[in-house]
Amino acid sequence: MACSAVRSPVLRNSTIRHYAAAAAAQCSSVTTPELQVLPSNRVTVAALDNTNPVAQVSIIFRASSRNETYDTQGTVHHIRIAAGLSTCRSSYFGITRNIQQLGGNLTATTDRESIAYTLQITRNHLDKALIFLEDVTTQQVFKPWEISDQLPRLRYELSMIPETIRIMELLHKAAYRTGLGYSLYSPKRQLGKINTETLQHFVNTWFTGSRCAVVATGMSLSDATQFASNLKVGSEDNITEIAKYHGGELRKERSSELSTVAVAVEAAGLNKEKDALAYSVLQRAIGSGPRVKWGSSVSPLNKAISSGTNTDQFALSAFNTSYSDSGLFGFVLSSVPNVAGSITKAATEYLRSPKLSDADIVRGKTTLKAEILYTVDNDAMYLENMGQQAIIKGRVYKPSDLVAEVDKLTTAEVKSVAGKLASGKLSMAAIGNLCTVPYVDELK
Incomplete structure (x- = not known):
């Protein structure tokens, strides 16, 4: 498993979303993805049942650093790092071992407005692997000892941020101050201060059905809809504050x-x-x-x-x-x-x-x-574009x-x-x- 603060280069140039890439999905020669909003939990589902032997499923929540507060800055960075840790039903070892045995790949990526958990796996093993994707995205428990074990990795990521990324993080802070101005990376002062309660509260508040999208390629809409309907997501409809540009x-x-x-x-x-x-x-x-x-x-x-x-x-x-x-x-x-x-x-x-x-x-x-x-x-970019369109x-x-x-x-x-x-x-x-x-x- 892996995680990243930024998405693919075409969508993100130094963590930047270009509108054209955010809106592009598939050319006219490719079957148009089907889209549906589930009445039960209000999750948006988009699927393209193509002939690709590798299926891709992504669960995206419209929640990220923009939704943090001054005291909770760095929460989303910690949540991204925590992708794959123990859940209510699976252990850290169990998730990693089973995904590897099935030949799959599970990643977590963030931008300033969303966080996405993406599974890539051969179609014949998709049903078995979806259980672990659901666990990682909706069954988190954030055990204190596992969170503290991730601090060295957090410090390593902070030390390895390229200068082009640092300058854009600084520019957003100058431009917006709060909201969109909050960084994708945790401030060093917050290391060791983001606890289980903070992480769980953020997930419970913002990981809700109306802010969630399930997108898939190599999977039928009916199968994607059945999977999405079983997701345990909140029913609240929290509103994000309108961005205010200051300069x-x-x-x-x-x-x-x-x-x-x-x-x-x-x-x-x-x-x-x-x-x-x-x-x-x-x-x-x-x-x-x-x-x-x-x-x-x-x-x-x-x-x-x-x-x-x-x-x-x-x-x-x-x-x-x-x-x-x-x-x-x-x-x-x-x-x-x-x-x-x-x-x-x-x-x-x-x-x-x-x-x-x-x-x-x-x-x-x-x-x-x-x-x-x-x-x-690019298959990964193709799926990501679908997700960005569906969620935004x-x-x-x-x-x-x-x-x-x-x-x-x-x-x-x-x-x-x-x-x-x-x-x-x-x-x-x-x-x-x-x-x-x-x-x-x-x-x-």
């Missing part, structure tokens, strides 16, 4: 040979689908990194910064993340300290007023459409339909959302040697 700045100075900076403004959430899609096109039009492995980027953003600062000693990429009711649009850069300040100022100036031709926007649309269709090629949008999209929506976007509509960046309040995060990095109030 601001957080800096962490370290002895480092690099400066890493992220700057963003508030963008559209998934509740504004057309704007979120336009921001996705804009990101790819501006430049989201090189398209050739080990190659350099020739995006408008990189060209503008290189010509304006007369240096190429940096790596720079635009990013866009859309959550259910808010989002961030901006850039992340890493450079040598002596030019980090000039690059940050030049990139912020470009962010405020992107200079794009019609051809750039057409290229952005083409890139986005390709990414939507590529999601079908309450439906499953056909890639061909989403591609058609991208085609409908006009150049004027993309430039319209680009124009909103000029008036947005800036959020900024910086890590490393910050000798030349400006403060947020010094950026235009």
